[in-house]
Every structure is written in structure tokens, then in C-alpha cells.
Amino acid sequence: MKLYRADNFSNIRWLEHGFGTRGITLDHYLGNLGVENAVFARTNQIHGNRVFVLDGAGREGTLEGDAFVTDSQGVVCFVRTADCVPILVCDPKNRAVGAIHAGWRGHVCDVIGRSIRTMTENFGSKAQDLLAAVGPSICPSCYDVGGEVIEEFTRNGFSDDLWTELPSRNSYSLNLKRASMGLLIAAGVSKGRIAMLDLCTSCFGGDFASYRREKTDASRQVNFIYIK
Numbered sequence: 001m002k003l004y005r006a007d008n009f010s011n012i013r014w015l016e017h018g019f020g021t022r023g024i025t026l027d028h029y030l031g032n033l034g035v036e037n038a039v040f041a042r043t044n045q046i047h048g049n050r051v052f053v054l055d056g057a058g059r060e061g062t063l064e065g066d067a068f069v070t071d072s073q074g075v076v077c078f079v080r081t082a083d084c085v086p087i088l089v090c091d092p093k094n095r096a097v098g099a100i101h102a103g104w105r106g107h108v109c110d111v112i113g114r115s116i117r118t119m120t121e122n123f124g125s126k127a128q129d130l131l132a133a134v135g136p137s138i139c140p141s142c143y144d145v146g147g148e149v150i151e152e153f154t155r156n157g158f159s160d161d162l163w164t165e166l167p168s169r170n171s172y173s174l175n176l177k178r179a180s181m182g183l184l185i186a187a188g189v190s191k192g193r194i195a196m197l198d199l200c201t202s203c204f205g206g207d208f209a210s211y212r213r214e215k216t217d218a219s220r221q222v223n224f225i226y227i228k
């Protein structure tokens with residue numbers, strides 16, 4: 001059961017995490033990892049910036065949001081992706097974790113910075129202590145967007161080194177992973193504490209579901225992190 005991991009999380013004994021591959025469910029991964037009695041919420045990702053603080057009590061109903069943080073043991077934070085960027089965060093000092101889903105809309109509304117601030121407010125995390133990992137997601141060569149997307153980025157203060165104009169296609173190539181890195185750094189995370197998994201969901205072999213490549217919503221991969 002293939003699972004990609006971030007090198008910078010590997011020395012933390014109380015932590016489990018992974019970036020999954022296409023079609024393998026969270027249940028499958030947790031079963032394979034021998035996890036019993038894991039707590040995880042039902043979620044619906046909506047490309048917004050709402051952050052949920054999860055605890056061991058579990059949650060009724062469906063959580064409509066794109067970021068989930070916890071300092072409770074056995075509570076799984078996860079996001080599903082198929083080109084959007086999954087970002088996992090860990091506070092090694094205060095034992096807290098988070099999972100964030102960020103497509104272009106999530107970047108524009110800074111779901112990443114809001115998640116970091118939520119960890120600070122709830123768990124006492126200091127941004128400079130955090131470790132982060134930016135997971136498999138669409139690469140700039142595979143990601144053409146229209147001028148209206150670039151306008152949103154410009155309006156929200158992103159620098160123009162995130163995109164390249166493609167005049168022959170009347171579009172722009174956008175680098176979402178670099179945007180994620182920029183928002184993490186803007187939130188106070190040290191560049192040297194951010195791992196980048198340089199894998200494209202669209203052009204890298206068959207490990208990943210890709211909305212752009214497959215033109216369908218049917219498949220996703222799950223990305224998760226929890227305190228063992």
C-alpha cells in the first residue's frame with residue numbers, strides 16, 4: 001500500500017503521516033498501519049479558509065472546511081486531493097498537527113496562514129518551531145489557468161514569479177507549490193523546516209488521481225497526519 005512521506009517528519013516518534021496514492025481510502029491506510037479506534041470526522045472540502053480544531057470527542061455531521069488541526073492523540077487530520085496541494089504541519093514542541101487542502105482559491109484566501117495562526121491560538125505553537133510538508137500536487141507545466149485566476153492572485157498580493165504567461169494558449173502556467181511555500185514562510189515557518197515533495201499528480205506516472213488529467217471528480221488520494 002504505497003504511501004509517500006516527508007523526510008523532515010521521520011524522526012518524530014509520536015507522529016504518523018502520509019501522502020496517499022490514488023483510490024486508497026483512509027480506512028485502508030489506518031488498517032494497514034494497525035490503528036484501532038482512530039477518531040476522524042466526516043468532511044466536505046469547499047475551497048475556503050475555515051479551520052477546524054478537532055479533539056478526541058469526535059464530531060457529529062459533516063465538517064465543511066479545508067483545514068483540520070489537533071493536539072489530541074489518535075485524532076486523524078486528513079484532506080483529499082487530486083491536483084490541489086495537501087500540506088501537513090507538525091509542532092514538535094507542543095505535539096500538535098494539521099492537514100490543509102489548498103487549491104488556487106485556498107491560496108488566495110490564505111487557508112495556510114489561517115491554519116498556522118489557529119495552531120498558535122489553540123496549542124501555543126510558535127510558527128518558527130513548526131515543520132511542514134507540501135505534498136504531491138499539480139506542477140506548473142500541467143497547470144494552465146485563465147487571466148481571472150491571476151487577477152485574484154495579484155489582487156491578494158502574490159508576487160508575479162508564481163506564474164508564466166503562455167500567450168499562444170491565452171493562459172498562464174501557475175506554480176501552486178511555490179505559492180504554498182510562500183504562504184508558509186509568510187506565516188512564520190522557516191524555509192529550512194519545509195519539505196517539498198516534488199511529485200506532480202498529473203504527469204508523474206500513475207500513482208495519483210488528477211482532476212486535470214482525468215477530467216473527472218471520481219478519484220482522489222488521501223493525505224493524513226495524527227499523533228500516535
Ligand SMILES: [Zn+2]
Binds near residue numbers: 204
Ligand atoms: Zn505535471
